[in-house]
Amino acid sequence: MxxxxxxxTIIKSYLIPVLWIFLxxxxxxxxxRSIIVAACVLIGLLLFNIFIKGKGQVFNFGKxxxxxxxxxxxxxAWLFILVISFIxxxxxxxxxxxxxxxxxxxxxxxxxxxxxVGELGLLxxxxxxxxxxxxxxxxxxxxxxxxxFWESLLIGGVVSAFFSLIIAIPTLRLKGDYLAIATxxxxxxxxxxxxxxNSLTNGPNGIMNIPRPAIFGFSLATGLRFFYLVLVFxxxxxxxxxxxxxxxxxxxxxAIRENEKASEMVGINTYKxxxxxxxxxxxxxxxxxxxxxxxxxxxxxxxxxFIESVYVLAMVILGGMGNITGVVLGAFTLVIxxxxxxxxxxxxxxxxxxxxxxxxxxxPEGLLGKKA
Amino acid sequence: xxxxxxxxxxxxxxxxxxxKALDRVTIDIKNGEVLCIIGPNGAGKTTLFNCITGFLKPSxxxxxxxxxxxxxxxxxxxxxxxxxxxxxxxxxLFSHLSVLDNVIIGGLKRREFSYxxxxxxxxxxxxxxxxxxxxxxxMDALAFxxxxxxxxxxxxxxxxxxxxxxxxxxxxxxxxxLLLLDEPAAGLNPTEKSELAxxxxxxxxxxxxxxxxxxxxxxxxxxxNWIVVLDYGKKIAEGLPHDIKKNQAxxxxxxxxx
Numbered sequence: 001m002x003x004x005x006x007x008x009t010i011i012k013s014y015l016i017p018v019l020w021i022f023l024x025x026x027x028x029x030x031x032x033r034s035i036i037v038a039a040c041v042l043i044g045l046l047l048f049n050i051f052i053k054g055k056g057q058v059f060n061f062g063k064x065x066x067x068x069x070x071x072x073x074x075x076x077a078w079l080f081i082l083v084i085s086f087i088x089x090x091x092x093x094x095x096x097x098x099x100x101x102x103x104x105x106x107x108x109x110x111x112x113x114x115x116x117v118g119e120l121g122l123l124x125x126x127x128x129x130x131x132x133x134x135x136x137x138x139x140x141x142x143x144x145x146x147x148x149f150w151e152s153l154l155i156g157g158v159v160s161a162f163f164s165l166i167i168a169i170p171t172l173r174l175k176g177d178y179l180a181i182a183t184x185x186x187x188x189x190x191x192x193x194x195x196x197x198n199s200l201t202n203g204p205n206g207i208m209n210i211p212r213p214a215i216f217g218f219s220l221a222t223g224l225r226f227f228y229l230v231l232v233f234x235x236x237x238x239x240x241x242x243x244x245x246x247x248x249x250x251x252x253x254x255a256i257r258e259n260e261k262a263s264e265m266v267g268i269n270t271y272k273x274x275x276x277x278x279x280x281x282x283x284x285x286x287x288x289x290x291x292x293x294x295x296x297x298x299x300x301x302x303x304x305x306f307i308e309s310v311y312v313l314a315m316v317i318l319g320g321m322g323n324i325t326g327v328v329l330g331a332f333t334l335v336i337x338x339x340x341x342x343x344x345x346x347x348x349x350x351x352x353x354x355x356x357x358x359x360x361x362x363x364p365e366g367l368l369g370k371k372a
Numbered sequence: 373x374x375x376x377x378x379x380x381x382x383x384x385x386x387x388x389x390x391x392k393a394l395d396r397v398t399i400d401i402k403n404g405e406v407l408c409i410i411g412p413n414g415a416g417k418t419t420l421f422n423c424i425t426g427f428l429k430p431s432x433x434x435x436x437x438x439x440x441x442x443x444x445x446x447x448x449x450x451x452x453x454x455x456x457x458x459x460x461x462x463x464x465l466f467s468h469l470s471v472l473d474n475v476i477i478g479g480l481k482r483r484e485f486s487y488x489x490x491x492x493x494x495x496x497x498x499x500x501x502x503x504x505x506x507x508x509x510x511m512d513a514l515a516f517x518x519x520x521x522x523x524x525x526x527x528x529x530x531x532x533x534x535x536x537x538x539x540x541x542x543x544x545x546x547x548x549x550l551l552l553l554d555e556p557a558a559g560l561n562p563t564e565k566s567e568l569a570x571x572x573x574x575x576x577x578x579x580x581x582x583x584x585x586x587x588x589x590x591x592x593x594x595x596x597n598w599i600v601v602l603d604y605g606k607k608i609a610e611g612l613p614h615d616i617k618k619n620q621a622x623x624x625x626x627x628x629x630x
Binding site: 244246247248249255259262264265267 | 425448453466469473476478481489493494495499503
């Protein structure tokens with residue numbers, strides 16, 4: 001590479017974006033914070049270009065050769081994130097802990113939905129219904145029968161899975177857009193039923209006074225303790241999903257997404273695998289729902305609207321379909337970003353929208369998704 | 373070799389709208405045969421394959437596999453699990469997966485490689501052992517067709533000829549007893565064609581029955597020991613390769629009567 005070309009690349013891919021960000025943030029944030037933001041962007045760009053764009057390339061620095069690989073990062077990143085997420089909440093105020101708890105809830109949901117959308121390529125627009133079924137299962141079991149949290153956790157998952165079976169059997173014969181519409185309808189039906197079945201669900205007023213759990217007499221009622229409870233569930237979920245992904249069941253799913261005809265031909269019962277994935281994904285949604293009901297101590301149909309399904313779907317797509325790390329990152333970004341931007345009041349939604357649009361323009365496959 | 377038939381197709385008919393795509397086709401495929409189905413475009417050859425493998429349901433007739441199993445009305449994955457594998461005319465690979473993964477997926481359905489989801493979650497010995505076994509066998513299959521050095525690249529990046537070989541390797545790992553190949557030599561250059569013929573002969577010598585659809589008469593007479601000719605959904609002739617070449621009805625079907 002000639003010097004001229006190098007200068008040109010540096011100006012084009014580093015100087016211009018960094019200056020642009022600086023100038024844009026200057027009127028909003030003042031000079032010091034703008035410099036910090038610009039520096040962050042610069043570092044981000046460098047890391048991105050070396051580790052993601054330049055993956056597999058060899059860089060020569062005189063005698064030294066440097067081959068960037070994602071392996072190094074991915075190997076230790078998980079451990080790092082785990083340690084951080086266990087320690088960090090201890091130093092945060094209760095509002096921030098709440099925000100992070102909600103990151104965990106969305107992570108659970110996004111990972112569950114990713115099984116369908118990311119792994120199998122089945123668009124489910126009513127996923128939040130399973131969350132709602134789980135939440136209401138706990139609320140109703142407790143208020144009507146006095147059944148506790150831990151039993152409800154299992155029952156909530158199973159009831160959710162059962163409902164998914166009801167929806168899966170007729171709709172899995174549908175393809176593409178038709179399946180999306182059918183699941184959208186299912187999600188709305190569940191919400192409307194919850195809203196109108198007064199004798200069972202107390203209608204739009206919801207069910208109140210749901211208790212938080214305790215474990216062996218140790219109360220998990222505070223925000224911080226509840227955060228750790230949900231964190232443990234997320235860790236278990238991620239582990240199980242990783243194992244499934246690396247097994248023959250994960251391979252079947254990818255095969256079906258890639259080429260359904262070919263999968264049939266090598267003897268994969270595509271219908272059965274799709275149903276299995278539907279059930280696992282609904283089970284996850286149900287368990288998350290029970291946890292959510294315990295967290296809020298209150299359930300109402302308003303928490304399970306269509307827009308929530310879209311929000312979870314956005315996390316899956318933003319993070320990179322079919323990539324577990326990416327989906328976690330997507331959930332994190334979409335919950336944290338609006339919170340970070342809270343200081344800019346009027347600009348908040350504008351910046352959020354610009355970020356999302358530029359992501360879709362420049363990385364349509366999602367943050368960590370594979371290029372198709 | 374023995375005289376039992378691996379597949380007996382009897383009076384199979386199917387219509388699309390008013391068109392009779394297959395009209396009372398009867399073919400008996402003997403064990404140990406390399407049978408080739410030829411015929412002009414639109415003769416119903418691929419439709420016949422679709423009927424055998426369950427992608428289409430014949431409106432009439434029966435297809436008996438191995439003397440006992442009725443294939444009509446069964447689902448494609450069930451038919452595949454009996455040991456019938458087919459390749460597609462325009463290839464059906466998992467193009468975004470690696471070559472090795474393509475083959476592994478083919479083998480995973482076999483009973484000796486299957487494990488439960490619980491084994492997978494707890495990473496039991498059984499899981500590790502079977503994953504290793506299937507990987508080894510997949511490597512063997514790739515070595516058999518001669519593309520083992522390409523194992524880590526995506527299937528979509530292979531050349532056309534290599535993709536055909538990959539489809540064959542994926543078929544082999546399913547341990548089929550009947551291999552249906554839909555125009556395997558189409559689009560290949562002469563060298564690739566002779567490699568393919570060699571591979572098919574090797575497959576046949578492992579007691580796998582091969583049925584293929586083909587246009588290239590040179591290729592056909594090279595490897596087939598029985599030929600069936602279809603035209604407008606009807607069987608118009610069958611016999612040994614050198615007899616078929618002289619058959620008046622066949623010549624008319626290909627060249628037209630006028």
